[in-house]
């Protein structure tokens with residue numbers, strides 16, 4: 199195998215495809231001259247070049263030599279890096295490269311080059327998850343955060359905010375059902391519901407499964423998250439078009455400061471306690487929620503991982519237990535979330551989820567939550583229960 203020679207290669211490309219570069223020289227001749235075509239990314243469009251057209255950028259032939267203004271010849275293979283995704287073609291045939299054709303070629307060449315793209319989220323400095331990427335679908339920097347959408351083999355489309363998994367096609371139902379149904383089914387007649395954060399629309403989708411609901415208000419600070427979710431996660435965000443839904447692009451902390459006695463249920467579906475979400479884990483925020491709720495209101499906040507965020511859970515639980523007559527902690531297994539085990543903290547003014555009559559509970563269409571597990575959720579494993587002591 200030729201010695202590594204990445205003088206000609208954009209650093210981002212060689213970092214992503216270290217083996218590709220090595221192999222370039224080693225690509226068997228059967229796939230053409232083994233040339234590679236590099237262009238600055240992102241490329242405005244995915245249209246490639248026809249035989250005979252000249253390209254701008256770098257062409258590295260099998261000798262690793264850079265050649266400007268290359269004319270494509272039959273048998274040439276060229277690579278194009280689009281937003282970290284490797285696209286290529288064979289024989290310089292650009293126009294009629296359909297996704298399936300490209301996909302077929304990509305897979306065969308990826309197999310040849312054993313190239314794999316993996317997304318890794320470090321959940322702690324010493325631990326993380328990694329997931330095989332099919333392609334990158336979206337990337338942008340918003341006023342508040344980086345918003346990425348990747349298509350993964352295992353979990354389908356994955357929404358990442360600042361590089362952290364927010365939701366995926368395959369396991370989102372667990373989180374969204376568990377943040378919504380415990381409170382919604384404990385309250386006898388939830389009419390006005392508030393979701394703070396939750397820009398992917400999943401919590402709202404579950405809330406709307408209750409016929410008593412008259413208004414479902416989403417207070418999301420970053421409008422771009424909602425738009426991206428509507429584009430790449432229609433099964434999650436689709437419910438945001440329901441006539442009962444009101445979307446407010448606003449800081450949730452500010453919103454609960456301004457309303458009193460307005461909601462029956464409030465769900466805090468926030469990101470990790472970083473950036474604009476830091477205040478969503480603070481006692482004074484929960485106090486404002488207490489006053490934004492009606493006399494018999496219920497709140498639930500996502501409260502992070504019992505493995506990696508024990509101090510935070512203990513503090514959040516005790517803050518809510520100080521403010522509300524009833525406080526409960528429960529968990530659910532969300533495979534793509536840190537440690538795979540997630541927690542939710544409930545505060546209630548009147549109704550206790552342990553006192554409900556299961557027979558009378560509403561039976562929404564779900565894949566994880568059931569009325570039978572409603573009370574069982576609070577029989578916590580010892581090392582989780584001790585966080586409420």
Ligand code: SAM
Pocket residue numbers: 342359363364365373394395396397398417418419420423448449450451467468469470473474475476478500
């Ligand atoms: N289920 C995910 C989790 O547990 O990590 C959270 C998903 S949801 C997409 C989180 C949303 O909270 C993000 O869209 C983010 O923009 C929003 N957010 C963060 N801070 C906020 C604030 N202060 N007010 C309103 N929305 C906020």
